[in-house]
Amino acid sequence: MTNPQIQLSWEDPATGERREPKLSVPIAFGREFARLPVELQGQRVARMLLNSNEVSRYHALIDWEQNQLVVVDQGSVNGVFVNGHKQTRSVLTNGDTLQIGPYMMTVMVNVNATTQVTSPPSTIQFNPNTNVPDPGLPLVQPLTPLGSNFPPPTFQAEYVGVQALHATGLPVDECDYLAVGAGLGSFIWVDLLRISGVDASKIVALGLEAEPYARYKRLCLNSQIPLYERLRSNSDSCPDNIWGWPSYALREAWRDLTQSKLNSAFQYLWQVFAEPTFAETYTPRAANVFDSIDREVKRIGWNQIYRYGRVRAIRKTDDGRYCVAYSRGPGNYAFLVSRYLHLATGYPAIQFLPDLQAYREKYQDFKSVVNAYEAHDHVYQQLERQGGTVLIRGRGIVASRIVQRIYEARKQNRQITVLHLMRSPKPQGNKFQKSQRSVKNHYELQPFNWPKACWGGELRVMLEQANPDERQRLLADWGGTTTADRHDWQRITEQGLSEGWYQITFGEVMGVERDTQNRTITHIQEKGLGEMKLASDFIVDATGLDAKVEASPLLDDLVKHYNLPLNYLGRLVVANNFELPEMRNGKGQMYAAGAITLGGPYAAVDSFLGLQYSALVAVDGLAAAHAPGVRRLNTISSFGQWCSWVLNQSPSK
Structure with a gap:
């Protein structure tokens, strides 16, 4: 075979995003572009850079030998694993799993001739008017006028004249602080501004839903976390309480003590003080979190701050501020001008596997094939009535929750089975220095201290001090947010495997179709067994959400208009205080938060802790810039504001 081409497929260990390069043999793998051995010098060698400390400078080589594809360990420190077994030299065939450091790759040989290649995940956009997932929307909505010329032609300029805005005849309002998104990221930033002395009249939060947790709550409910269920989030962070004390555990324990529920009260405290050695990590109930945020919403005057609007574009103004063009409804347009702007737009889209999207488009069947983040209660209602088989794709936090929900449905109907399709086995978890994440039944488990270390531990300091290449390497070594190490759902999977109603299958999907009985048929290529039908x-x-800039028309327009740099994950490049340096406009400053900043100075950016930390350092930046009304908190002022919070009084000035 001449110049054979192979495809390597893996999920980025830092983010879970899919990578599927097609390369010609030979292929050299390494942490750096090290000098090749003499026998390869002068040849056309494809080089695959893997940014991880677990990967050696020149780690491995894939080459073609005697009509066979062979991988050779080049004296690496951590070795090369093929299908879970350490090898110094091994023949590779279609579907083999190749592990180099934390990178778990599936190998497909001669993809041009024999293999159907799957494109990267597509997305389901959130409807801009309803803020719910809408599979009928295109991937990216162009930023063009709807009927009238909006945004106006002046928005094509680098700097928009404030006078030109008024000349349009449309409403132009001004404020000191503008939060774009109005979700949890915006709420936490606004909350800290209020605690730091800024009056509510000086702040505007622009978004599509008045409740700052509305989208998060809906995604939780859709992914089968009801209000009485506990979130998969650590208890050290309280979006309604920047101080973190009393925590949700203490509040829940006090509530039970007042109701004479001594056992449960002490159980919560034991979980907090004994975790994780003797007890399972405490996490709060969803309803408690939302109720607590409702209390803080009223305390800080959020209803006065929030304003409904769909943001269409953001531009610098000619007087050192920022202008936001937004619609307040069909044909109802306006502008907001602000000196300080905060971007926390969240996840603009849901990842949806392309073969499943193709199935829905072909058969117009939106009932049998669903996304875990869409409303899909009909699935479990039918299972409870009639029984059936569910195929799950993905193996993260949401997948574990779906398995738990089906386990609950089996209490109503035992004729329910689960097929869990994974691309490849997961023999071991991410490793950093002497620590390694555990793996059970091919789920990589998130250590209990992951968000804590991000918050105040050495990992946060290490990441802040690292350059972009080092950050990529560190995040790849650490791994991202994964399934929590919780014994309850682990017992469910163990029980399901032993009883036979839960089965794990490995393979690459070739396509999905519908049979004559209206059942879905998934064609997979399984290692050693050829093609199979499920x-x-x-x-x-259950493959997750998409936060790449290109998935958001608003952010994509902003990046292209100002030629903003993106990091290796396709997210916004931010400073250590989460400011966008390239968007500095005189005294005007723009900050960002959440998943759109992943790959920057903080790891768990989309957690409660991550949103709180980004708000803290951003407001510190505003205080350093002497932004109007912002006072840096000290021991005395912070204690005074905490007392106001305890007494449920409006933030003191």
Whole structure:
């Protein structure tokens, strides 16, 4: 075979995003572009850079030898694993799993001739008017006028004249602080501004829903976390309480003590003080979190701050501020001008596997194939009535929750089975220095201290001090937010495997179709068994959310208009205080928060802790810039503001 081409497929260990390069043999793998051995010098060698401390400078080589594809360990420190077994030299065939450091790759040989290649995940956009997932929307909505010329032609300039805005005849309002998004990231930033002395009249939060947790709550409910269920989030962070004390655990324990529920009260405290050695990590109930945020919403005057609007574009003004063009409804347009702007737009889209998207488009079947973040209660209602088989794709936090929900449905109907389709085995978890994440039944488990270390530990300091290449390497070594190490759902998977109603299958999907009985048929290429067919009544895609800039028309327009740099994950490049340096406009400053900043100075950016930390350092930046009304908190003022919080009084000035 001449110049064979192979495809390597893996999920980025830092983010879970899919990578599927097609390369010609030979291929050299390494942490750096090290000098090749003499026998390869002068040849056309493809080089695959893997940014991880677990990967040696020149780690491995894939080459073609005697009509066979062979991988050779080049004297690496951590070795090369093929299908979970350490090898110094091994023949590779279609579907083999190749592990180099934390990178778990599936190898497909001669993809041009024999293999159907799957494109990267597509997305389901959030409807801009309803803020709910809408599979009928295109991937990216162009930023063009709707009927009238809005945004106006002046928005094509680098700097928009404030006078030109008024000349349009449309409403122009001004404020000191503008939060774009109005979700949890915006709420936490606004909350800290209020605590730091800024009057509510000086702040505007622009978004589509008045409740700052509305989208998060809906995604929780859709992914089968009801209000009485505990979130998969650590208890050290309280979006309604920047001080973190009393925590949700203490509040829940006090509530039970007042109701004479001594056992449960002490159980919560034991979980907090004994975690994780003797007890399971405490996490709060969803309803408690939302109720606590409602209390803080009233305390800081959020209803006065919030304003409904869909943001269409953001521009610098000619007087050192920022202008936001937004719509307040069909044909109802306006502008907001602000000196300080905060971007926390959250996840603009849901990842949806392309073969499942193709199925829905072909058969117009939106009931049998669903995304875990869409409303899909009908799946479990039918299972409870009639039984059936569910095929799950993805193996993260949401997948574990879907398995738990099906386990609950089996209490109503035992004729329910689960097929969990994974691309490849997961023999071991991410490793950094002497620590390594554990793996159970091919789920990589998130250590209990992951968000804590991000918050105040050495990992946060290490990441802040690192350059972009080092950050990429560190995040790849650490791994991202994964399934929590919780014994309750682990017992469910163990029980399901032993009883036979839960089965794990490995393979690459070739396509999905519908049979004559209206069941879904998934064609997979399974290692050692050739092509197989998996029949199911429902398919649930639990592969996650998409926060790349290109998935958001607003952010994509901003990046292209000002030629903003993106990091290796396609997210915004931010300073250590989460400011966008390239968007500095005189005294005007723009900050960002959440998943759109992943790859920057903080790891768990989309957690409660991550949103709180980004708000803290951003407001510190505003205080350093002498922004109007912002006072840096000290021991005395912070204690005074905490007392106001305890007494449920409006933030003191």
